Amino acid sequence: MRRLRNKKQEMNWFKKLKVKQKIAMSTFIVIILMTILAALSIKFILFPCLLDEIAKRGTTICRSIIKRGRMHITEHNKAKLLDLLFTEKWMEPHVAYIFILDESSNVIAHTFLSPFPKYLIGLNPLSPGKKQNTRLIETPAGVIYDTIFEVYEGIHPLAIVRVGLNKKYPTRIAYRLMGSLVAIFVFITSLTLVLTHWFALQITNPILHLSKVAHKLSVGNFEADKSLKKVVRCRDTLDCHEIECPAFNMGDVPCWFLDNTIRKRTEGNAIIKCSQCEVYRENVGDEIDQLMDDFYYMMYRIGIYQSELHKTNDDLKRMNSNYISMLGFVTHELKAPIANAIMSARALHQRMFGSLNKTQDQMIELIYRNLDQSLDMVRNYLDLSRIEKEEMSFQPAPMQLRKDVVQPVLDDQAAIIEELGMQVVNMIDDDVRFEADQNLLRIIYCNLISNACNYGKEHGVIQLTAIDKGDRYRMAVWNDGVGISEDKMPLLFEKFSRIQQNAPMNVKGTGLGLFICRDIVERHGGKIWAESSYGNWISFIIEIPKYLKGGDKCLKKVYS
Amino acid sequence: MIKLVKMIFICFFVSLVSTCSKPTEESILPPPTPGVTDKEIILGTSLALSGHASFLGTQTLCGALCYLNAVNDRGGIHGRKIRLISYDDGYDPPQCLANTQKLIAEDMVFALFCYVGTPTSAKIIPIIKEAKIPLVGIFSGAQILRKPFIRYIINIRTSYYQEIAAVSMQLVQSMGIKKIAVFYQYDDYGFDGLAGTQIALERYGLEPVAAGSYQRGSLEIEAAFEKIMASKAEAVVMVGTANPCAKFIRLAALKDFYPIFHCVSFMGADQLANTLGKAGEGVIITQVVPSPAETLLLPAAAEYTRFLAHYYPDEKPNYVGFEGYINARVVVEGLRRAGRDLSREGLIDAFEDIDNLSLGIANPLSFSSTDHQGLKNIYFTQIHEGRIILLTNIERMITH
Numbered sequence: 001m002r003r004l005r006n007k008k009q010e011m012n013w014f015k016k017l018k019v020k021q022k023i024a025m026s027t028f029i030v031i032i033l034m035t036i037l038a039a040l041s042i043k044f045i046l047f048p049c050l051l052d053e054i055a056k057r058g059t060t061i062c063r064s065i066i067k068r069g070r071m072h073i074t075e076h077n078k079a080k081l082l083d084l085l086f087t088e089k090w091m092e093p094h095v096a097y098i099f100i101l102d103e104s105s106n107v108i109a110h111t112f113l114s115p116f117p118k119y120l121i122g123l124n125p126l127s128p129g130k131k132q133n134t135r136l137i138e139t140p141a142g143v144i145y146d147t148i149f150e151v152y153e154g155i156h157p158l159a160i161v162r163v164g165l166n167k168k169y170p171t172r173i174a175y176r177l178m179g180s181l182v183a184i185f186v187f188i189t190s191l192t193l194v195l196t197h198w199f200a201l202q203i204t205n206p207i208l209h210l211s212k213v214a215h216k217l218s219v220g221n222f223e224a225d226k227s228l229k230k231v232v233r234c235r236d237t238l239d240c241h242e243i244e245c246p247a248f249n250m251g252d253v254p255c256w257f258l259d260n261t262i263r264k265r266t267e268g269n270a271i272i273k274c275s276q277c278e279v280y281r282e283n284v285g286d287e288i289d290q291l292m293d294d295f296y297y298m299m300y301r302i303g304i305y306q307s308e309l310h311k312t313n314d315d316l317k318r319m320n321s322n323y324i325s326m327l328g329f330v331t332h333e334l335k336a337p338i339a340n341a342i343m344s345a346r347a348l349h350q351r352m353f354g355s356l357n358k359t360q361d362q363m364i365e366l367i368y369r370n371l372d373q374s375l376d377m378v379r380n381y382l383d384l385s386r387i388e389k390e391e392m393s394f395q396p397a398p399m400q401l402r403k404d405v406v407q408p409v410l411d412d413q414a415a416i417i418e419e420l421g422m423q424v425v426n427m428i429d430d431d432v433r434f435e436a437d438q439n440l441l442r443i444i445y446c447n448l449i450s451n452a453c454n455y456g457k458e459h460g461v462i463q464l465t466a467i468d469k470g471d472r473y474r475m476a477v478w479n480d481g482v483g484i485s486e487d488k489m490p491l492l493f494e495k496f497s498r499i500q501q502n503a504p505m506n507v508k509g510t511g512l513g514l515f516i517c518r519d520i521v522e523r524h525g526g527k528i529w530a531e532s533s534y535g536n537w538i539s540f541i542i543e544i545p546k547y548l549k550g551g552d553k554c555l556k557k558v559y560s
Numbered sequence: 561m562i563k564l565v566k567m568i569f570i571c572f573f574v575s576l577v578s579t580c581s582k583p584t585e586e587s588i589l590p591p592p593t594p595g596v597t598d599k600e601i602i603l604g605t606s607l608a609l610s611g612h613a614s615f616l617g618t619q620t621l622c623g624a625l626c627y628l629n630a631v632n633d634r635g636g637i638h639g640r641k642i643r644l645i646s647y648d649d650g651y652d653p654p655q656c657l658a659n660t661q662k663l664i665a666e667d668m669v670f671a672l673f674c675y676v677g678t679p680t681s682a683k684i685i686p687i688i689k690e691a692k693i694p695l696v697g698i699f700s701g702a703q704i705l706r707k708p709f710i711r712y713i714i715n716i717r718t719s720y721y722q723e724i725a726a727v728s729m730q731l732v733q734s735m736g737i738k739k740i741a742v743f744y745q746y747d748d749y750g751f752d753g754l755a756g757t758q759i760a761l762e763r764y765g766l767e768p769v770a771a772g773s774y775q776r777g778s779l780e781i782e783a784a785f786e787k788i789m790a791s792k793a794e795a796v797v798m799v800g801t802a803n804p805c806a807k808f809i810r811l812a813a814l815k816d817f818y819p820i821f822h823c824v825s826f827m828g829a830d831q832l833a834n835t836l837g838k839a840g841e842g843v844i845i846t847q848v849v850p851s852p853a854e855t856l857l858l859p860a861a862a863e864y865t866r867f868l869a870h871y872y873p874d875e876k877p878n879y880v881g882f883e884g885y886i887n888a889r890v891v892v893e894g895l896r897r898a899g900r901d902l903s904r905e906g907l908i909d910a911f912e913d914i915d916n917l918s919l920g921i922a923n924p925l926s927f928s929s930t931d932h933q934g935l936k937n938i939y940f941t942q943i944h945e946g947r948i949i950l951l952t953n954i955e956r957m958i959t960h
Contacts, residue, residue, distance in 0.1 A: 078658055079652065079654040079655040079657065079658040080654050082654065082657055082658045082661060083653070083654035083657055083658075083683075086657060086686070086687070090686045111661075112665055113661065113664045113665050113687060113690060113691045114664075114665050115665055115666065116665070
């Protein structure tokens with residue numbers, strides 16, 4: 001477990017390194033391993049082979065001396081023999097000595113420049129039956145490969161040739177070779193590290209730069225960073241003319257980029273391109289350069305889109321503001337004349353200005369009804385205007401649902417309820433009390449009951465309930481009638497949404513009633529939804545907390 | 561991972577250090593100052609005391625010994641007398657090699673001195689280098705003893721190249737001679753002379769019109785003679801020993817072939833003159849030492865003559881002997897400058913300190929750490945009426 005933990009820690013440590021450090025470290029480790037491998041190869045493979053070769057060389061020298069010096073030995077020509085021995089010695093740099101003994105082990109000739117070291121004679125004796133032997137011997141001058149070779153005249157021994165090869169010499173060569181190899185590898189390592197560092201910088205610096213730019217993008221700064229881009233200016237590199245090159249006056253943005261954004265066209269919608277422009281050539285710079293270029297152009301495009309988006313947003317905001325202002329103004333101005341017209345119609349209907357015949361009475365009633373609907377519509381638009389402008393006041397206070405909200409609405413809607421022959425079952429207890437803005441709740445119940453009347457079954461039932469759910473009240477307005485199909489449910493509370501499924505032809509509306517209800521419920525921190533059995537009934541359910549937290553400022557209002 | 565990296569680092573640097581350490585070298589050479597005792601300094605020489613070059617060897621030895629004996633009689637150098645061990649190599653390189661090994665390994669001499677001949681001296685160059693033993697005063701002007709530079713060889717005489725260059729200049733420029741041939745001994749000595757002639761003539765856009773050789777120790781010069789005579793050479797540069805060259809000159813006279821003959825100093829002018837007799841009339845011999853007969857003008861010549869008469873009354877002064885005497889003067893000077901605390905390296909350093917030393921021959925001696933040739937002058941002599949005389953109708957000396 002500890003090993004696993006340590007391994008994890010090591011991996012984490014490696015992960016923390018920067019890219020260029022990882023590259024440098026990996027390269028360095030590889031080169032070190034190669035160097036060690038090479039050095040070990042020289043020490044354990046090349047070196048023994050070299051020494052083996054040296055040992056065999058001694059035999060070769062002996063044979064050469066015997067071949068060329070046999071006559072001098074038999075003629076006792078010491079001068080010529082010495083000449084031969086010294087010549088052989090000088091031809092091979094690692095020959096330590098050569099000497100020849102006669103059959104009685106007396107020295108005939110030798111190549112020492114000091115008194116002959118007699119101890120050498122017995123150091124490499126020949127085994128019986130053997131004519132030659134190579135042995136490693138220790139001398140004051142160092143370790144020597146001593147080769148002994150017996151010279152025969154016929155079947156009788158004539159002399160013994162001894163050749164000593166210095167082990168130091170090949171050792172020195174091997175060490176020098178190893179040293180050179182190590183030096184070369186150190187040089188290569190240093191050079192590779194420098195090159196790797198430089199190359200890593202070529203990769204990591206742009207990536208770091210891109211990373212910074214990406215961070216700018218993430219915080220919403222879309223200003224194109226010109227340091228990203230290599231200088232590729234069409235008009236700077238070629239003698240482009242304004243007519244031919246659409247990017248001529250566009251600074252450092254290349255033609256192909258502008259082709260997509262400006263689209264200067266000739267007849268037939270062909271896009272003007274500067275055919276000689278270097279920018280159209282592919283593979284300008286390496287992959288990093290191209291990435292930087294593309295990143296720059298991406299930022300440039302995003303910047304353009306963003307500015308367009310801001311402009312559009314500004315336009316929309318302006319339009320929305322104008323719309324809301326106009327809405328408020330129009331509905332406000334309309335309300336008074338309509339109210340006046342209703343009053344006049346009512347006065348006429350109540351025969352305050354004389355009697356009316358049946359037809360006149362019906363007409364007045366129709367006028368009154370239409371004006372009433374128009375007033376309802378104006379009121380809805382006013383409410384919407386207040387909501388859009390965030391001017392709808394929210395003044396919650398403890399209230400009694402049945403007495404302060406439901407009953408006044410029922411009283412207002414009594415005429416239409418009676419006219420439609422609807423049966424209202426008010427099952428709300430008197431002790432349903434909670435904190436709310438009773439004016440706004442009245443608007444809710446007004447809209448819901450109005451909808452129940454308009455869309456409910458003729459002579460149907462409207463049932464009002466309120467259930468205590470602990471920390472909140474669940475109120476419902478149920479009516480039998482057409483109801484709403486499941487697929488239309490999501491549109492129910494949308495602004496200007498009128499679901500015309502089997503609705504009576506004469507029912508007119510703004511499509512704002514339920515939207516306003518939802519807004520008011522959400523101000524109270526509650527929620528509203530509908531449940532329906534399509535073709536049978538529909539129930540609008542409102543849940544409002546008993547105790548409001550902080551008023552409408554902490555409530556989220558969602559507008560469609 | 562960290563441990564692995566550390567281990568790799570350690571292995572790497574240990575292997576680096578261990579591979580770079582050099583194995584120490586040991587030597588089986590004798591103790592630092594062999595050949596030096598409280599009472600004497602032992603020098604060794606191998607030279608031709610017998611055979612066709614024996615004149616050169618014996619006269620060089622006599623000339624050197626007469627001075628060394630005089631020095632010993634005066635108490636030696638720093639209280640040490642000089643003993644010279646000499647062996648006869650008969651002008652045979654292998655024998656010279658054997659003698660030299662004996663001198664170094666068995667006689668354990670302090671330095672080698674007064675060797676005679678190019679092939680013999682060239683043969684022992686590797687031994688000189690290995691033993692790091694000085695070799696002072698060689699009776700040879702060969703380039704191989706000068707280049708490449710060898711610290712342990714002290715040349716006193718001028719080189720053959722310089723001798724031949726001097727005579728070539730006179731032949732070509734002063735006398736207008738263009739057809740020059742080379743007669744040479746077929747060994748390192750002769751090759752050196754041939755190369756010297758080719759280099760000298762190249763300066764004038766010329767080359768030898770013919771080159772003929774003979775084997776060292778033989779008198780078979782006929783083939784070379786025919787070749788040179790056929791070339792109609794106007795001058796012949798002779799790089800050989802006295803007997804073969806003398807035979808060549810006599811044969812030329814017989815054949816009515818009369819080019820100007822030039823012999824280099826190794827010839828042994830006196831021996832040549834004695835061998836040729838009247839037939840040698842007009843033969844030019846370049847010398848690297850002045851005439852020993854100039855006893856009035858040259859103190860060294862007077863001293864040489866006096867010492868020779870004292871120690872070797874049967875010998876007559878000659879150029880070869882005079883050169884041996886001068887060699888001895890130089891080696892004694894070096895030993896004197898090296899001081900009582902003698903070493904071989906110290907002797908070489910002492911020679912290199914010599915600058916413009918007067919030896920009494922009107923030819924100052926100078927060495928340096930990069931130039932181990934002491935004398936620079938060349939003298940033109942000619943055989944006239946069986947004697948060697950200094951030439952007067954061309955420049956007597958050419959300084960290089």
